Amino acid sequence: MTVRRYFRVIAFRSKEVMLKLTALIACIPVVLGMSAADAAILGPYASSCHKGSNKPAILVHIEGLKNRDGLLRVQAYDAVEKSYFEKGQYVQRVEIEPPATGSVDICLPVAKSGAYTVLARHDINKNGHIDHDDGGGFSGNPSMSLMDVALKHKPSLKATTISVGNSISDVTIIMKYVQGLSFKPIAASDEESDNNEVKR
Known part of the structure; x- marks a missing residue:
């Protein structure tokens, strides 16, 4: 694997992790039985x-x-x-x-x-x-x-x-x-x- 390809893979995986993390955070109120309005x-x-x-x-x-x-x-x-x-x-x-x-x-x-x-x-x-x-x-x-x-x-x-x-x-x-x-x-x-x- 070339250095350039290596960094592309790292960048893609980092983006994928961030998207999953964002989705997880958005689900926290739902998991706790609350809507976004409830959480506020x-x-x-x-x-x-x-x-x-x-x-x-x-x-x-x-x-x-x-x-x-x-x-x-x-x-x-x-x-x-x-x-x-x-x-x-x-x-x-x-x-x-x-x-x-x-x-x-x-x-x-x-x-x-x-x-x-x-x-x-x-x-x-x-x-x-x-x-x-x-x-x-x-x-x-x-x-x-x-x-x-x-x-x-x-x-x-x-x-x-x-x-x-x-x-x-x-x-x-x-x-x-x-x-x-x-x-x-x-x-x-x-x-x-x-x-x-x-x-x-």
């Missing part, structure tokens, strides 16, 4: 939101993050007037560091079907306190003014309640941040915010 679900309870689950869970899709710094805290509450969004009254909570890229989908399993509300908070500096740069959002994406935020007013129960059955319920939360004299999604004009948000 974040948090310690991710398996509770895998396709085919027949237990109540909330799959929260977070959109509009200002950046990927800090921590994301997502909490579910019973949709009860006296306890929704009250400190320490959540029925499920997940805290994660946002992924550097890609979608942010977080699973919150709940004990039973019923009515719930969901709160998401972006703690950019990880200090555990609500700061000017931090973001927040609620199920239903209700409109909130800067005054509401400053006075810690809750959005209405009606505007934030979601129904969860004995399966996975999807909810999208669009994060809002203080921008000038407004509390709104990043890079959204006032007109877009008015059109996309549900009024309280």
Whole structure:
């Protein structure tokens, strides 16, 4: 075998090995019983939101993050007037560091079907306190003014309640941040915010 032919054989076999390895990696989620979408679900309870689950869970899709710094805290509450969004009254909570890229989908399993509300908070500096740069959002994406935020007013129960059955319920939360004299999604004009948000 000539030197040239030898290197051609090595190159061909290397390519063949790489193709097999790529196919193997792509099959890992399938082998584990997960779809590609399942594999992207974040948090310690991710398996509770895998396709085919027949237990109540909330799959929260977070959109509009200002950046990927800090921590994301997502909490579910019973949709009860006296306890929704009250400190320490959540029925499920997940805290994660946002992924550097890609979608942010977080699973919150709940004990039973019923009515719930969901709160998401972006703690950019990880200090555990609500700061000017931090973001927040609620199920239903209700409109909130800067005054509401400053006075810690809750959005209405009606505007934030979601129904969860004995399966996975999807909810999208669009994060809002203080921008000038407004509390709104990043890079959204006032007109877009008015059109996309549900009024309280």
